[in-house]
Amino acid sequence: MSEKVEVVLDQICREVGNDRTRLLDILREVQHRFGGVSGEAVDLIAQRLETPRVEIESVVSFYAFLSEKPNGNVVIRICDDIIDRMHGSETVARAFESELGVQMGQATEDGKISLTHTPCIGMCDQAPAALINDVVVTHLSSDTARTIVAELRENHDPTQLVKELGDGNNAHDLVSSMVQNNIRLRGPVILTDFEPGSALKKALAMSPVEVIRNVKTARLRGRGGAGFPTGMKWEFTRAAKADKRYIICNADEGEPGTFKDRVLLTEYPDLLFEGMTIGGYAIGAKEGIVYLRGEYTYLRKFLESVLERRREEGILGRSVCGVEDFDFDIRIQMGAGAYICGEETALISSCEGLRGDPKNRPPFPAQSGYLGYPSSVNNVETLCCTARIMEHGPGWFSSHGTDRSTGTKLLSISGDCKRPGIYEVSLSTSLREILGLAGAEDAQALQVGGPSGQMVGRQEFDKTICYDDFPTGGSMMVFGPQRNLLEVVHAFLEFFVEESCGYCTPCRVGNVLLKQRIEKILDEKGEPADLQYLEELAQTVKMASRCGLGQTSPNPVLSTLKRFRSEYERRVKPATDGRQPGFDLSEAVAQAVNIVGRESTHS
Amino acid sequence: MSKPKIATTSLAGCFGCHMSLLDIDERILELAELVEFHKWPINDRKSFSAQCAVGLIEGGCCNEENVEVLRTFRSSCDVLVSVGDCAIMGGIPAMRNMVPLEECLQEAFVDGPTVHNPTGAIPNDVEIPLLLDKVYPCHEVVKIDYYLPGCPPPADTLWEALVALLTNKPISLPYNLIKYD
Structure with a gap:
């Protein structure tokens, strides 16, 4: 490690008074300056803060925006939540991959541009969106992906990508972002x-x-x-x-x-x-x-x-x-x-x-x-x-709202609706009124409160967002009649599996098992008993998890099993001869057949 | 009326669960009063000649023969019970699930520090069943009706469960029979 790096690290640590509790600031700054937090950097920080290096390493490995291996000077993070996917983020991701000549999670050969996925970046009203370093780019398409890559190859400066500023303070000198408020x-x-x-x-x-x-x-x-x-x-x-x-x-x-x-x-x-x-x-x-x-x-x-x-x-x-x-x-x-x-x-x-x-x-x-x-x-x-x-x-x-739910609530509405954006409504507003405001009268389902909330169907659209009916942090995702709700559930579970901190087993393991069983049903290999399995496992994860993540992560499964059971039932069939349709013997022995060069004697 | 028949087998297991079954000691005579052991390792019967009431499965499925035996048990037994952690979760054999099959074989027969194998060939006789890509718990291969966890399940757990099943009574396992730490 060069002397210069040591000097810079010294300075970064000193700026926060070599304070162990400000480690996240230090690591963010190191990541920003060097594109990653190398083993040598970890050593130096550990010395300055008088902390075991394993503690520094464990923090670096925890956060998605910190990495041990250096990223490119430019990191493209494509938002991968379900709303962005519905608006074509997967096509956008493929376009970035082919333009850059890399796969998701890789960097270009010259090491200058990295490409990766990231969970929701809070831009569902202008999806598909991505973060390029700290710069938000919205309303992406495969065409804009190509232009972006060409420009980044030219100047490696994401701030140059912002051509038109957003409304309000998004146009402020210190923000200079293309983000729209959509109030x-x-x-x-x-x-x-x-x-x-x-x-x-x-x-x-x-x-x-x-x-x-x-x-x-x-x-x-x-x-x-x-x-x-x-x-x-x-x-x-x-x-x-x-x-x-x-x-x-x-x-x-x-x-x-x-x-x-x-x-x-x-x-x-x-x-x-x-x-x-x-x-x-x-x-x-x-x-x-x-x-x-x-x-x-x-x-x-x-x-x-x-x-x-x-x-x-x-x-x-x-x-x-x-x-x-x-x-x-x-x-x-x-x-x-x-x-x-x-x-x-x-x-x-x-x-x-x-x-x-x-x-x-x-x-x-x-x-x-x-x-x-x-x-x-x-x-x-x-x-x-x-x-x-x-x-x-x-x-x-x-005087606003209801007796037990006073005031108004800001809603973030996105998905299959004509007018995604921010709505300030009374807490006595019904889901039907909300869908009407957003231009989503034909919605088949509304996800109230984000993945950890409830998926609600038409029969309950007259209930309100008050704390007694469907309390919400404000996330309202609309799913039109053309959507496969189990795919939505699957996307939510993928998210929770990725974001579980891994501390407690029910959450770390349970969410993976829930996801696998949903995959089995989506592949039309499920049987009726899988529904009971999902219900029991979901309850276990809810009850036994340590924090709110695991206590709510099974909600997409439970709320769809309750309100959209037919989505499951029409995909499962009783196993014939007691065999599991999910198990395919020829597939399971394929590797061995390849290795030893003879066919299976069983069928 | 003839006594109900039961069958047992050990797939990718260590026979520890069967040893635990033998640990019911003299109660095995009582069990023999209740049931007829149709096909189990003690009599070494090769195939079913009658439908059985209960099948006990030890071990998961690591090769094609395990799958075949398990499927035969499924069609020949009214009630199928996964006994022990290998049957239920894959157990110790499933530790290889983290490693691709080819690497496993390479390590076991070629590269391992204690291996003496001058030809460097991986055993390949038609008598040797083909390995599966990973070790599967039984319920991923066939439908399983009941699960008796433990490594192995204590003899008393097996006894209580079997008696409940054969006498058609609800099972009641005291806490000490289902706690594992």
Whole structure:
């Protein structure tokens, strides 16, 4: 390793004060500068941080955006979620492969351009999309794939690929992205004008306890999908005895089909930061962390600039709004491509510079979270809602929606619909109304809440998105009558198999077994008993898994078995002579026949 | 009425499950009261001459002969039970599933450090059944009605299960018969 590298690594480590808990930042920077984290780099980092090298290696191997082998200078990551596939991402991928002369997962001969798949990058409303380094390219086709490769070969600079800027802040100098917001429907609560500082000043005029009481009176529930009452979470965090507390914003929007946080971060960063500052005041935190998914790196500089502006305006930093004993600042923690980090305890692990493994609960983060301090982890949209509650009062907030599900909800609608994008609707809106808004009246199924949610059929389209019917983090994937729903289930399981952290067996192994059995049925080799097998195994995985990933990953199987059973039943038939149609003896002995050069004597 | 017949076999197993069956000790006399052992390794009968009520399968399928025997058991037994971890999951023999078949044979007969094989040939007699590409658990080859896990399942587990099956009573296995750590 050259001296120069050692100097650079020294500098990178020093920038975060050789702090072990900032390992993820260090590794991201090393990856960025050198295209990979080599064994030598691992050694050097381990020395600087006084940490066993195996810990560094285990972090590098965990995150999709970190690699030991150097990637090309340009890494093309094609989004591979089901919505992108429905819009032709596989054709696009083939076009990239043939233009580059490589297969998925390989780099070009000169080592300059790598090609790979990535799970949902939050662009389902403008699919097929890809990440090229940090640059998002949308609405891909095999034609654009060819042009992109030609240009990259020329200049190796993905930023040059952006010809037309998107709307709103996507065109901001610090964003300069072709991403479109696709805001289709603005509701009264979130997607309206906001004056930075207005909500915060009202909050600071109250005592922290009063702020929490207002959030409770508004009956706000978490918008990430689980629906835990936000006021209660803040109260628990405030009540925990400690010298420090943290408020953490979960902006690791990884649930396939969700992209509402992308739009909030682009257009309403002040609303979010204000919500965090209010939360910090309420729970008694001096520091907030925004955990921003690696896929949204293109928004980072812009968000940093908004934070800086807020510091200059005196609404962030020391003595916020002139309140002497309230110092509060926010830092952005970048993720590195791991769905599991959207789970709050895994997110905390990741903030601490560890693998994104979930932690055991209890203790809950409100008692012992980031670095062992009480922490409140809230969704982007939830924090935006808390700012609105301060701005307009809890009574106004709870006048929207239903009694038990107050306020509005941002939906990310994609798939087989005429108008994919963001919709802010009341929590009392029915699925049928939502499909009508998006132009998807002929939908055969709606996946509510992403792969970990529920697949719902026509007979239940009159139910609503309130917390009692179909609570959702906002992902709404529409599947038209032409879609094979079992293929959708299969794609979801592939996703979970890939994203399972591997810590607990039910999730690591169970999801693979579920996927294999779905494959058997899709190949028309299934038998009726397979349905019972799927049901039992799915229940086991749900019950025995350690965190939310495994506890929800069997949902695509269970919800389709419940609501679309005929899709399974028409593909399975009872085995004749008790033989399994999935087993083909001549196929199984083919290798041996090849090796020894004689035919099987059995049939 | 004649006694129900049972049959047992060991496919890609180690006969440990059969040893465990013998571990029911003197209860084997009671079992003999209940059933007739139609085809099992003790009498070494080559083929079925009658339909059996119960077939016990030890071991998974690693070669074509295993498949043939298992299929014959399936058509000749009303109820088929996978006994032990090899039958249920492939067990130890399935460790080769991680390695391509050709490499397995190469290592076993040519490259292995203790192999003496001057011709370097891989055994290939027509009497030797062809190996499958991997070791399959029995239920992936034929339909299996019941599973008795364990390596091997304790004699008492086998006893309780067989008696329940043959007397048509619900099985109740106490915790200590189905815990494995």
